[in-house]
Amino acid sequence: MEEKKKRLIPGVRVTSEFDSDSNIFFHRISCKLLDSVAKLKFSFHNNTNGEISDPEVRFVSKHLSLHYDLEENNVLLNTLFNVGPSFQFTSTHDLNSQQGHISLLSNLSHLPGYSLHLSTPLPSPLRFPKATFTFPIGEVCLQEEEEVEVVKDDHINNNLFSLNGIVKAQFLNGLCTAQYQDQDFKLRYSYKDDEMSFIPTFSLPSNALSFAFKRRLTPSDKFSYWYNCDSNYWSAVYKRTYGKDFKFKAGYDSEVRLGWASLWVGDEGGKANTAPMKMKVQFMLQVPQDDIKSSALMFRVKKRWDI
Template sequence: MAESVPPNPNFLPPPAATLDSPPPDPAPAGGSPWLPRRPGVRVTTEFDSDSSLFFHKISCKFFDSLAKLKLSFQNNDKGEISEPQLALTSKYLSLHYDLEDHNALVKSSFDVGPALRFRAAHDVKAQQGEVAMVADLAGPSYKFELSSAVPSVGLPRATFKFPLGEVSLEEKDEGEEVKKMMSINGIVKGHLLDGVCTAQYKEESLNLRYLYKDEQMAFIPSISLPSNALAFAFKRRFGPSDKLSYWYNFDSNFWSTVYKHNVGKEYKFKVGYDSEVQLGWASLWIGDESGKAKTAPMKMKIQFMLQVPRDDIKSSALMFRVKKRWDI
């Protein structure tokens, strides 16, 4: 009869799991701890009944979100693909390639010092681009920028940005004699009479705009010089969910109005009329109109719009747009 082997006091069985024991670490995506996690893929499809076109975007981030690859294209009801675009973007470099036109647009931006940034863009097919240097002066609120076209056709454009606006100075060609002169453009904002006054000067035209706004009302008159084109906008809020807007142009006598009613963030109803095109319309948004499809229920946004011409009601049209996102 074989002798029984005495138990080894140095060997102890593993302790049994208890309720207080932490759960084991989950295996990484892909089912193997030795394989890297597959980057998430985002697919967005949008259909517009007015153009009868589908718009598609397929994108994914890789290298721990250091870069993003995106493919976009559209197709009609016959399945014909058009306008395919491929884009690779990162923090310092972006590449946009047109697969139909066989053209690439390259952009780059990076810091070359604690208060100096370099920016460049180049169109490969047109052999044109732009380079710029941006310097922070007395803090990030004050910037000075020098930018020039490539190949250069004159002096670089100088832009000074400050908290109340910006002013730019550039060389401009005048007439067929290629006479060059300096051109000044700029925009300045300031508080005036409990409102904000904005003056914008561009291409020898001055636009003056005043905005008065409180919790219930906004009044926005504007005038352009030297054309003396006068217009104003009026907005009235009747509550947290109802708002009326009205625009009138004195120069052309055209006007338009829009009434909005919100039900939370997921539903928005709008109705309006535009006298320039003599068209009345009504639309319903399901999903936040200004938000992304990611924040909408089921990651889907829908808009229905009814257009009714004033002179021909029989030619009224009902259109809709649907945008859906999938995260794979």
């Protein structure tokens, strides 16, 4: 009987993080409810003086989530539901501002890789919704925007349509990407193999050219270099891994004239529960080229407990 009672009690996860740069702690307490159908989370920040800020409570499930801000006494409501195999509705509503967002995603089942996404803010202005059409090699986005024009001290609102898009295709053993956004056109080519990557990028109308070069020296060592031909800024990074839980990185950025080095204990992009002792640690040393005496050593710690 005692074992059955223990199994009915949901497990609690406690995660704490500390950043020496801001001297702020972040804590999150979470547990699964209703046989893992939903999750309850409570989080807050506190400084070294013990002052608590940004307390939040979240209830998260597949189709409904509630985000309650205790300081602002505000609720953010998110919903998601499917209508058949091809349509998905999502909505967001902010209780205090009485504003939100609604969207519809339609997957064209008879055309794999094709979909249409429509979205509009609430309350909805008198304009067309934002439409994004996705296809196997890219996507195109059409959006109506309001532009304010001043004519003889009078403000005239003009509704204009903006078109953005991205297309990707294989070219000469690499991937070529053409992107048009906010009247800027960017052409990017990426060549990669097991040992080397070469990524030039060209932008119009600025005529800016840059390139990135990455070289795997050994299975554990990697060198990366980036250069902007327009500004002559460059950066370089050396990375060495020791298994999956230890990583050393060092680099220099000429734009900010800063050298740095960092050491990771635990997977840099992974979660704390996969790290040794369920704890991730990062040490970083920053050395400004113009003022070496102001060099700073910082660290971040993230620890998880399962109760």
